[in-house]
Amino acid sequence: xxxxxxxxxxxxxxxxxxxxxxxxxxxxxxxxxxxxxxxxxxxxxxxxxxxxxxxxxxxxxxxxxxxxxxxxxxxxxxxxxxxxxxxxxxxxxxxxxxxxxxxxxxxxxxxxxxxxxxxxxxxxxxxxxxxxxxxxxxxxxxxxxxxxxxxxxxxxxxxxxxxxxxxxxxxxxxxxxxxxxxxxxxxxxxxx
Ligand code: 5GP
Ligand code: MG
Numbered sequence: 001x002x003x004x005x006x007x008x009x010x011x012x013x014x015x016x017x018x019x020x021x022x023x024x025x026x027x028x029x030x031x032x033x034x035x036x037x038x039x040x041x042x043x044x045x046x047x048x049x050x051x052x053x054x055x056x057x058x059x060x061x062x063x064x065x066x067x068x069x070x071x072x073x074x075x076x077x078x079x080x081x082x083x084x085x086x087x088x089x090x091x092x093x094x095x096x097x098x099x100x101x102x103x104x105x106x107x108x109x110x111x112x113x114x115x116x117x118x119x120x121x122x123x124x125x126x127x128x129x130x131x132x133x134x135x136x137x138x139x140x141x142x143x144x145x146x147x148x149x150x151x152x153x154x155x156x157x158x159x160x161x162x163x164x165x166x167x168x169x170x171x172x173x174x175x176x177x178x179x180x181x182x183x184x185x186x187x188x189x190x191x192x
Contacts, residue, residue, distance in 0.1 A: 015186070016172075016175075016176070016185065016186055017166070017176075017179075017183045017184070017185065017186060018183070018184040018185065018186040018187075019183065019184055020181045020182070020183050020184075021160060021163070021165060021181075021182050021183060021184050022140075022158055022160070022168075022181060022182040023181050024168075024180040024181050027062075027157075027168055027181070027182065028062070030157050030158065031059065031062045031063055031066065031157065032066050034063060034137065034155055034157060035063050035064075035066030035067050035068075036066070037155065038063075038067060038107065038137070038155065039066075039067050039068045039069050041135075042069050042071075042105060042107075043069060044069075045069070045070075045105050046069075046070045046071065046072070046104070046105065047067075047069055047070070047071040047072070047105050047106075047107055048071070048072045048073075048074055048100075048101060048104040048105065048106050048107070048131075049063075049064065049071060049072070049073055049074065049106075049107050049109050050074045050075075050076060050097075050101065050106055050107070050108045050109065050122075050126065051073060051074070051075055051076070051109045051110075052076055052077075052078050052108070052109065052110040052111070052118065052122065053075055053076065053077045053078070054077070054169070054171070054177070055110070055111030055112065055169050055170050055171065055177075056109050056110050056111045056139065056169060057169050057177075058168050058169035058177070059109065059111060059139045059157075059168070059169055060073070060109055063109070072104075074098050074100070074101065074106075076095055076097060076122070077095045078110075078118050078121075078122065097125055097126060097129060099129060101126060101129045101131050102129050102130045102131065103130065103131065103132050104131050104132055105131070105132050105133045106126055106131040106132075106133070106134050106135070107134075107135050107136070107137055107154075108122055108123065108126065108134070108135070108136045108137070109136075109137050109138075110122075110136070110137075110138050110139075111138065111139050111140070111169055111170055112138060112139065112140050112141070112142065112165075112170065113138045113140070113141040113142065113150065113151075113153055113156070114142050114144075115144075115147065115150070116147065116149075116150030116151050119136060119138070119150075119151050119153065120150075120151050123136065123151060135154040135155070136151065136153040136154055136155070137153060137154060137155035137156075137157075138153045138155070138156055138157065139157040139158065139168070139169075140156075140157055140158045140159070140160050140165070140182065141153065141156045141158070141159050141160070142159075142160055142161070142162050143159055143160065143161055143162060144162055158182075160182075163184045163185075164184070164185045164187070165182050165183060165184055165185065166179060166182075166183055166185050167179030167180065167181050167182050167183045168180065168181065168182050170182065172185050
């Protein structure tokens with residue numbers, strides 16, 4: 001991870017992005033490492049990855065291509081950052097969960113663990129369906145020392161500072177998901 005101000009990724013305008021936080025090469029290395037660990041843990045089993053849309057889309061696509069096991073994909077929508085906001089509403093909206101998760105080895109895959117509300121709510125919903133096993137994986141976890149009651153994911157890609165990030169699937173007001181790196185969004189009043 002780097003805090004250095006590097007050149008901006010394609011698709012980013014310098015007015016919107018402050019700097020690259022996790023460069024693409026580092027993301028790829030870590031995603032491959034996570035896939036190895038997950039593959040090892042579920043060796044000989046069939047895994048169902050329940051991916052939280054839309055932010056985990058690119059993470060999911062990269063991760064599963066390095067997973068050497070039998071697996072299925074299931075998708076669910078959740079949003080705690082409605083519209084052009086960088087503050088969590090604390091009220092994730094979700095679609096229906098597929099009943100087919102009963103008896104399956106389920107791994108919930110999300111982009112970011114922030115307050116932990118989304119993961120806690122989703123975990124509870126999936127648990128109620130009766131999976132055979134249930135684990136969780138997030139690409140990034142925000143460093144929030146004042147938030148000890150957050151759920152502890154089984155797999156974490158990166159620990160990052162408490163800044164609003166975009167890129168590699170993550171958006172601000174539906175923009176910037178296409179940036180290949182994880183970038184810090186420039187805040188109002190922050191100088192260029
Ligand atoms: P939580 O429920 O943990 O507070 O929020 C988790 C959800 O909020 C994540 O799945 C993610 O979609 C969104 N989120 C939290 N922090 C950020 C951030 O820094 N950038 C973006 N783009 N989304 C975030
Ligand atoms: Mg999300």
